[in-house]
Amino acid sequence: MHNKEFIEVYLRQKGASRTVVKPYPFLWHWLLKSNGKPCLFESPLKLFFKELFLGTVFWGGFMWLIVWRSQEPSINNxxxxxxxxxxxxxxxxxxxxxxxxxxxxxxxxxEWLKEHDLAE
Known part of the structure; x- marks a missing residue:
């Protein structure tokens, strides 16, 4: 088991949710097999703004492709x-x-990796 997998299992056993033990943005790290740090160690404010931007862009793009393209443009969208x-x-x-x-x-x-003897 690699360090990344061990860390995810360790944090999940401690009670963390599956979402916060994965790096953000989840899909890119999964596709690129990146060893990014878990969301748990990111700044909540930084994550808020990242998700605000990415969530808005992806939701708007998806809705435009599926529904809004056939409608008249509206500021409500x-x-x-x-x-x-x-x-x-x-x-x-x-x-x-x-x-x-x-x-x-x-x-x-x-620092957390050093404390738990998991330095990469």
Whole structure:
């Protein structure tokens, strides 16, 4: 088992959700097989803005492809995309904040790896 897999299993056993032990953005790290740090060690504010942007763009693009393309353009479509990005960003950042407090994680990713003898 590689360090990345071990860390994910370890954090899941401690009580973290599957979402916060994966690197963000989830899909890109999965496709590229990247060893990014888990969301748990990211700043909740930084994750909020990333998800606000990506959620808005992907939701708006998806909805345009499926539904809005056949409709007349409306500012409400933009508002709905922004609302989706805002709510998904808020949800992700609150989840990361909750689990980082629950697991008492106060150190950075590099410091946490050193504390647990898992330096990469």
């Amino acid at each position: 933009l508002y709905m995309s922004l609302l989706f990005g805002f709510l998904s960003g808020l949800g992700l950042s609150l989840e990361v904040l909750y689990y980082s407090r629950k697991l008492k994680i106060t150190s950075s990713w590099a």
